[in-house]
Amino acid sequence: MSENLEIPRANSIYKKSTEERKLSFLERIYLPEIFRGLWFTLKQMFQPKFTMQYPETRFDPPPIFRGRPVLVEDNGQERCVACGLCARACPPLAISMQASENSDDPKERYPTFFEINMLRCIYCGYCEEVCPEEAIVMSKDYDLVFSEREEAVYDKTKLLVRKEELKERLDYLREYKNRQFGSFWNFDEENNIHSVRNRDKRWETSLSLVEMIEQQRKEAK
Ligand code: SF4
C-alpha cells in the first residue's frame, strides 16, 4: 500500500494539519520571496540613517537620559550627607557607604567611603529620586569598560563630578520635580537642606522642617 503523504504522522498536536493551505508552485520555489526581500533591503539603503560611527562619533544624550549615577561635587566637596536613603532604595543593592561626622563643617555629615558596584547597577534612577540633597544624579556616561570585576566598583574618586558639568541634568530635575511636587515644595537649590544647623543659620529661623513646610503651605494660600 502506498503511503499517503498528505496526512502527517509526526505532528499529532495539530489535529487540523490536513487543512493547511497548499503552497503554489512559485511559493514552493521561494525565488519571488527572496527577490522581494532583496528589494526591501535595497530600498533601505537609500533611507535616512539613524546609526552613528561610534566611537568616532559619540551620542550626546538629552538631559532626560539616565547614564551612570554620579555624586555631585559642590565647591570641591560632595553634597552627600551619607543618609543612606539611596542605598536603601537601590533595588540590586549596588550602593554601599560609611557615614562620618565633622562638626567643623556646616554640612556636618559626609561619607568616608561611597561605592557603587556598576556590575549591579540597573540605571533605574531610584537613588536620584530619593536623595534629599540632590547629591546623586544620573549622568550622561553610558560607555563603561572594565577588565576586572574589582574595577567595576566605583569609589568617590570615580563618582564625584563637579556640579557645573551636571548642570543640564540638575536643571532638568528641577523642572521635573517641580512639575510633580512644586505646589507643595519648591525644589530650588537652596532647599537642599545640607544640615539643619546650616539652614537655621542661613534663614535665621528656629523652625523645624515640618514647621517650615507648614509655614510655606500657609504662605501659598
Ligand atoms: S541607578 Fe538604580 S541600580 Fe543604579 S545605583 Fe541608583 S538605585 Fe541602584
Ligand code: SF4
Ligand atoms: S540619598 Fe543622597 S545624601 Fe543620602 S546617602 Fe545617598 S547620595 Fe548621599
